[in-house]
Amino acid sequence: MTVTEERPPTPEEEHEAIEILWEEAPGAPGFFASVDHKRIGMRYIYTAFIFFFIAGLQALLLRAQLTSPDSQVMGPQTYNQMFTMHGTTMIFLFNTPVLAGFGNYLLPLQLGTRDMAFPRLNAFSYWIFILAAIFMYSSYLVGRPPTGGWFAYVPNANKTYSPGINMDFWGLGVTFVGISTTVGAVNFIVTIFKMRAPGMTLNRMPMFVWSILAMAVMIIFAVPALTVGTVLLEADRLFGTQFYEVAGGGSPLLYQHLFWFWGHPEVYILFVPAAGMVATIIPVFARRRLAGYKWVAASLVGIAFISFGVWVHHMFATGLPALAMSMFSAASLIIAVPSGVLFFCLIATIWRGEVEWTTPFLFALGWFLIFLLGGVTGVMLGVLPFNWQATDSYFIVAHFHYVLNGAVVFPIFGALYYWLPKMTGRMLDEKLGKISFWIMFVGFNLAFFPMHVLGFLGMPRRIYTYSEGLGWETLNVVVTFGSALFGFGTLLTLINFFVSKARGKPAGGNPWNADGLEWSTPTSPPPECNFESIPVAAGRHPLWDSEKLEEAESGTDDATKSMGPSGALNRQTPILGGMQSDPEETMEIPEPTYLPFVLALGIAVLFVGLLIEAALVGVLGLVVAAIGITGWLWRTEADLQ
Amino acid sequence: MTTTEAGPDAAAAITQEPHGGRGTAWWGMVVLIMTEATIFASLLASYFFLQAAAKEWPLDGIEAPELSKISLMTLVLLGSSAPMFWAEHGIRKGQVWRLKAGLIMVILMGSSFFAFLSLYEYPELTFGMKDNAYASIFYMTTSLHGAHVVIGLLMLGVVLIKTFQGKFTAERHVTVEVVGLYWHFVDAVWIFVFSSLYLSAHLK
Amino acid sequence: MTRARRRALSLPALGLVLLAACSRQSPNALDPEGPAAKSVASVAWLMFGLATAVYVVVAGFIIIGALRGKKESRISDGAFIWIGGLLVPCVILGGLAVVTVKTTDTLRKPDANPLRIEATGYQFWWAVEYKDEKVTTANEIRVPAGRPVEIGLHSKDVIHSFWVPQLAGKVDMVPGQRNVIRFTAEKPGEYRGQCAEFCGLQHAKMALLVIAEEAGEYQRWVTRQQRPRGGPSSEREAAGEQVFMRSSCAGCHTVRDTEAQGTLGPDLSDFGGRKSLGALATENNRANLAGWIENSQSIKPGNLMPPVQLEPDELLNLLEYLENLR
């Protein structure tokens, strides 16, 4: 981009030039080639919500079957498919990606930069996610959805007991989607360390950024265990290896260790960013700075750290040595301490603040009341003797819906009400939002509280039916009723979303009078380049700390010239040293490109080849992937020159 | 907290000189390596888990792997990190010839390791991966490492081509550093794979 | 805090439990009938009490905090964090850790002179073997009330889990491994249990019954099982035996002292004395049994016994035979 006139361009001309430069091609080309973090983030969120409603529908069908004893809504085969896909979808295709979506959208804005550290990798990670999702759901097209439960224990999931490709959809699909999670985490970590606005030291980062950092670090060290677990599973299934076969010297418990070494951190991978959302929303509507900022950050990091030491609490009934179990039992109790600290920092924030009862705040409050119960039952489950009664019963189902559906989904809904105005430019309706909240809250507790009781009345999980006369009938009716109510509440928010898109109130730049840099962009949605001039973060709450946000000027040296409008004019953004917060280099933001899509497509074809055990298809996939990656590396190289 | 708290140092930040931290590509590679290292750690942990559960090890009377030749090849692979370091130092000073010579050395040493493994070691093995869990984990771990060697070699090849095209200078050689890092990782991981799969099997 | 107080405290949260517990048939873990389940239940009540207290206090702070508006407060941020976030949880958790260790210790201690049984999980039923007594049965476990029982747990195929809530917690049945579960049924009675680890299509209908009897009655059952089997007592029975041995049944089922020695299905030696059919899938009566043999898939879809085609009178004879197996 060259500016030919003699005189320096006026700000208006500059503004226009920047807009033209960053504008993306409309239609399909723009769609498949975009590397803009905002588009990718939105896509993540929308796609994930489609899966939320699909999995929610599956849940309601499960409930329809369980409402009455000996019910005939569906047979065992269908029921097993249904809960397997419900759990798998909720965890892998809704929760994980929706949080990645918020991270993608918000991180560069909150950090005050123009994109993620690896924009093309970002696009790649979305394509992998959606292709993996299609891969898993294509099992319905061939009438063979997986049936092994969301953790697919062997031997039940091996070739002998699950013949047919049902479980291959699961094993390969989960491995496949793990690629997306992992590269996403790499991107988050590097972005957080290298792309903060000048002045934003680590201990000024917004709490949501801290939580994404903790999440990404957990992903980096946890997902490999899952990958190894499922790769060995698929090796057993497809190539006849003996990793989990008792007859061949293998061990079914090895699979459980690998799975839960990922599985436990995974639940905090979901919980921690959700807590970060709450810690963002609470101060804004308590109109007060976050109390104990360092404590909150430390507790998120602490939870991430401890989460790697407790996986065995999912295996307390497998007959492990007593000493090992006691140690893991103690570790599970310890994790309540950082959670307690987190909790009381937020309580302190509310206590001395003045609450503004908006919908996002209500959802945050719902988080408190629900997570508190889910956390407390978690502590009970950590107590060995208690666990032996409760494990694999509906008490577990109650615990994890309180934490997953409550402590994760409620903040996500809160985040929708809070950030969607920035993303779409229109406010959601507050009144409808509040109605939706209350219906969800009441429905939620009606649905999941009685499950604790059912567990103690001896109802095991994953049963497609039960006989009359066991005392489970009434409570199951209540549960189903609550589920439907909860589902109805979520639909109100869906409606709210569509109505607001059509005729919501315009949001302006900062409708909540909030503190974070993402609200400093003059418009909603933010300009394509995010910031024409990079803002300077003067404190932990940049928009509250000073009357007018300082903006950086372009310098003349390599490091600082990209900070002002001339950076935006050249599709550049500044990069920091890492721990320090001063600019050091300039990064070119890549042009839109199809290459990430090509690479992802190649990998998808490879997985299809494995699925149908067709070597030729696999090789074809590898070739396409090779083309994609070579082209990509070539272009990366061009950037570095 | 006051409103002016961050004013001065934020302004100072902007005018400060760069101080030679690592670029995003380097950071990305480091994080990627951490996750890859965890993959190997999980596999080796699985190896020891299976061993702990077994009455004899290796299973079914398979002999513990023979050590002499693989030890030699181990030295070759680990040794290849030396010319890599030498080449990296060279390009930092702008000595392209050192980069060329070093890379060629590395590629030769790496390929001979891989050739040994795939053409000599594998065909010599008396067991197949379906025989039992020991055999399965042995093949899985060594072949995963082999795949890393191949990927490393391919990347080194690309770097070599670029070197001959004259793309690298004292200032611009991020790719060299990043690929070098990956190669050192491939070498380092082999130390663990070697000690677990080969050395430890001889401990009684 | 006394036990009564504790219970009183947990009342609000667990009112529902009590309500539902009115249904006496529930295999209710909080209505324990043996020492193992009792000590877990008392841990459970302790924790329900604590949990209710923690919940009420913490939720109270949140709600009051949100409602009180902006007022000065004597509680500083630091006090919240140090006392609420760190001190109190550490004390409570330390206490829980002690309870955990103590209870676990007592639960794991082997009893003197227990009744030893080996149970094996199959898709979707249970094989039960009294090693010392040399008696084999399936799906229903008879034990003398008051005597400690120690069951070795195995699996022939996938992972199952042995759970009789009123007697003890769960222990998994893992292939290639022998786990042990210990309990004592203090009073005579029937205690329903169920497989608690997802094991395939009919995980839902893989239940079992522990039948605790007076020592004498139990002994009579054992003696009967140890006695050599006499011949059929009627013509019909004899004809039924023929049918059983000739058709596929004998290939999968064992009847003690006959040529039927199959091991793919439950041992039927004492089948006539069983209350249930197909691991508690349904009641053991003539109509159900006939239905089961003709097509067990309609009663328990996905179980591993194939439908067997028989002439009506063959079937009648077979039923006569099966009902008289004791």
Ligand code: HEA
């Ligand atoms: C977001 C997800 C999430 C979260 C946050 C948690 C949080 C916790 N979980 Fe949960 N858990 C799951 C998701 C989650 N869990 C899932 C999905 C499963 C089942 C998987 C399956 O089998 O399918 C599971 C299962 C599970 C088990 C295994 C049960 C079994 O199968 O046998 C255990 C056992 O220890 C456990 C414990 C805990 C503990 C101790 C916490 C703690 O982190 C909770 C800490 C929080 C608090 C305690 C509240 C705040 C603290 C205070 C206010 C301080 C004062 C409190 C006290 C002193 C008590 N969980």
Ligand code: HEA
């Ligand atoms: C984030 C995770 C998450 C979430 C949000 C939920 C949400 C819900 N879950 Fe789920 N659940 C799991 C994770 C989750 N679950 C997991 C991991 C398992 C374990 C699986 C396993 O054992 O392998 C499980 C298992 C599980 C079971 C146990 C099955 C069994 O063991 O037999 C049950 C039973 O009641 C259940 C119910 C529900 C209900 C009623 C909801 C409700 O919240 C759902 C609310 C409903 C909606 C949101 C739908 C609204 C939509 C419509 C009304 C239709 C409109 C349609 C369109 C617009 C397309 N879940």
Ligand code: CUA
């Ligand atoms: Cu056997 Cu579930």
Ligand SMILES: [Cu+2]
């Ligand atoms: Cu856990």
